[in-house]
Amino acid sequence: MKKTILRKYARLIAEAGVNVQKGQEVFILAGLDQPEFVRMVAEECYKLGAERVVVDWDYQPLSLVDNKYCSVETLGTLTGYQKARWEHYVEKIPCRIYLDSDDPDGLRGADQDKMLKAQQMRYPLVKGYRDQLENKYQWCIAAVPGSAWAKKLFPELTKHQAVEKLWEAILSTSRVTEDPVEAWRAHNADLHDRCAYLNSLGIAELHYTASDGTDFNVGMIPEAEFKGGGDTSLQGIFFNPNIPTEECFISPMRGKAEGIVYASMPLSREGQLIENFMIRFHEGKAVEWHAEKNESLLTNIITADEGAAYLGECALVPYDSPIRKSGLLFYNTLFDENAACHLALGMGFADTIRGFENKSLEECRALGINDSMIHVDFMIGTEDLNIDAVTRDGKTVPVFRNGNWAF
Numbered sequence: 001m002k003k004t005i006l007r008k009y010a011r012l013i014a015e016a017g018v019n020v021q022k023g024q025e026v027f028i029l030a031g032l033d034q035p036e037f038v039r040m041v042a043e044e045c046y047k048l049g050a051e052r053v054v055v056d057w058d059y060q061p062l063s064l065v066d067n068k069y070c071s072v073e074t075l076g077t078l079t080g081y082q083k084a085r086w087e088h089y090v091e092k093i094p095c096r097i098y099l100d101s102d103d104p105d106g107l108r109g110a111d112q113d114k115m116l117k118a119q120q121m122r123y124p125l126v127k128g129y130r131d132q133l134e135n136k137y138q139w140c141i142a143a144v145p146g147s148a149w150a151k152k153l154f155p156e157l158t159k160h161q162a163v164e165k166l167w168e169a170i171l172s173t174s175r176v177t178e179d180p181v182e183a184w185r186a187h188n189a190d191l192h193d194r195c196a197y198l199n200s201l202g203i204a205e206l207h208y209t210a211s212d213g214t215d216f217n218v219g220m221i222p223e224a225e226f227k228g229g230g231d232t233s234l235q236g237i238f239f240n241p242n243i244p245t246e247e248c249f250i251s252p253m254r255g256k257a258e259g260i261v262y263a264s265m266p267l268s269r270e271g272q273l274i275e276n277f278m279i280r281f282h283e284g285k286a287v288e289w290h291a292e293k294n295e296s297l298l299t300n301i302i303t304a305d306e307g308a309a310y311l312g313e314c315a316l317v318p319y320d321s322p323i324r325k326s327g328l329l330f331y332n333t334l335f336d337e338n339a340a341c342h343l344a345l346g347m348g349f350a351d352t353i354r355g356f357e358n359k360s361l362e363e364c365r366a367l368g369i370n371d372s373m374i375h376v377d378f379m380i381g382t383e384d385l386n387i388d389a390v391t392r393d394g395k396t397v398p399v400f401r402n403g404n405w406a407f
Contacts, residue, residue: 001167006037007044009142009171012180012243014044016230017140018095019239022049025094029056033101033146041097050095060106060271067110075114076121086129089137093235096139101146104331107271115270116300123305123373131361135351138239141334143170152331173323173335174244184230184240191228195248197407198226198316198389201397205256205390206314208341210382212262216281218314218343219256221368222392224352226250226316234357246323246338249315251348253368255284257311264340265379267298268331274298277378285309286345301345307372313344319383319403333377340381341400346372 014020026045030038042053066075078086150162157165175183208216228248230240260280267274277291277298286309291298302309315337323330323339330336348371350356350364365371387400398406 001164001171005171005176007040008180009174009176010037010040010044012174012176012184013041013097013140013142014048016181016184017142017240017243018045018097018138019237020045020048020050020095020138021237023051024049025092026050026053026097027056027089027094028053028097028099029058030099030144031058031060031101031146034099034144037144038099041099045095045097060103063271064107064110067107067114072114072117072121075118078122078125086126090129090132093133093137096137098139098141100141100143100332100334101149102271102332103146103148104152104268104273105271106148110271112270112272112297112300116304119373120305127373134361135356136234138233138237139241140239140243141241142174142243143332143334145170149332153328169326169328169330173326173338188229188240191245191248194405195226195228198248198250198399201389202392203389204392206252206399207388207390208259208261208380208385210262210380210385212264212382213278214259214261214380214382214385216259216261217257218311219253219284220250221253221353223354223367224250224252224369225354227349227352231351242334242338244323244335244338246321247315247317247342249313249349249352251350251352251369252311252314253284254307254310254348254370255368257281257284261343261380263378263380264382265329265336266293266331267376267378268333268336269297269301269376272297273331279378281311284311301374301376304346304374305372307370308346308374310345310370310372311343312346312348312370312372312375313342313377315342315344315377316387316400316405317341317381318400318405319381319385336379337377340379341385341387342377342379342381344375344377346370346374346376 045053145163145166147159150166154162177183226248232238262278275293279286280288286302348369353364383403385403389397389399
């Protein structure tokens with residue numbers, strides 16, 4: 001891929017993604033797949049005035065080795081230097097950039113029960129730090145090609161050709177145009193207007209139906225609102241947390257969900273794929289689920305903690321989104337969730353509460369925002385999905401018809 005184009009993408013992530021401010025620290029988490037691009041992103045952060053850029057490298061085969069040889073107690077412990085880093089995050093409020101290039105099958109063979117138990121042990125140790133950071137910092141998840149990921153999408157191509165093809169798909173769906181920053185301003189304006197219309201309706205409940213058997217109702221928090229595109233941190237800094245994004249999303253009322261939903265795409269989780277699955281909800285909670293492939297992993301997700309069986313997000317994405325039009329199944333949630341309407345199990349977003357900046361996190365959760373150690377998106381959008389909004393004054397307003405916006 002031409003360096004001039006990659007430089008634009010790196011600039012987009014640093015400027016429109018996390019929106020680095022002068023004097024801020026930046027932490028980048030990346031795989032070993034595209035080190036030259038990681039260098040570009042770091043340099044763009046420095047050009048915007050970053051005080052320091054720290055890169056943490058991730059490598060799936062090493063994670064497999066850790067999973068095999070470390071005890072659950074070791075994996076679930078927070079060491080002194082890890083505590084010091086969390087304390088540093090809370091004190092300095094750095095930007096966080098995540099460059100995803102993982103192989104969708106990269107953790108196949110890992111002991112999933114050990115991973116879950118270690119996560120359950122660690123979560124109480126980091127929750128206090130996470131809660132202190134909630135909505136305060138800028139973050140951005142973007143993607144770069146890994147060779148294994150690329151070959152998963154394009155098995156008929158050589159490794160080099162597959163990586164180039166995946167670069168093209170990532171850059172196109174991420175709106176890396178002649179002026180990507182301006183393209184994102186226009187895209188954010190469109191998402192803002194759609195959210196404004198949805199918020200004007202006074203929605204009490206959403207009703208989903210599709211020919212695959214999805215028939216599902218979910219209740220809204222009266223104080224919640226739809227959001228989409230960019231966000232503003234509690235420090236007053238505008239940023240784009242996901243590149244790409246096509247969704248208007250809201251956190252629903254914990255305990256208000258009834259019916260059954262069928263996944264329309266595989267779910268990539270912990271380096272494995274969960275395929276052809278359904279979940280039935282009663283009184284807001286997942287009470288029944290089945291999957292043709294990796295059902296045990298789906299069970300681990302839903303039973304991770306008390307809040308994991310409840311919903312944290314309802315996201316509306318048109319079936320004719322640019323990612324769907326690409327014709328690709330990315331096997332990557334960042335992209336696949338923006339090709340279809342989706343739900344998320346687990347943690348909700350406190351910043352979907354109107355006036356959240358004047359409320360504590362506990363107050364937002366008391367209003368109905370779900371709390372959990374996980375937040376796992378799964379796709380339910382189909383080309384015949386219909387969604388109706390039932391408003392607080394008793395009206396029924398079409399929101400989606402045949403997979404796309406009804407307005």
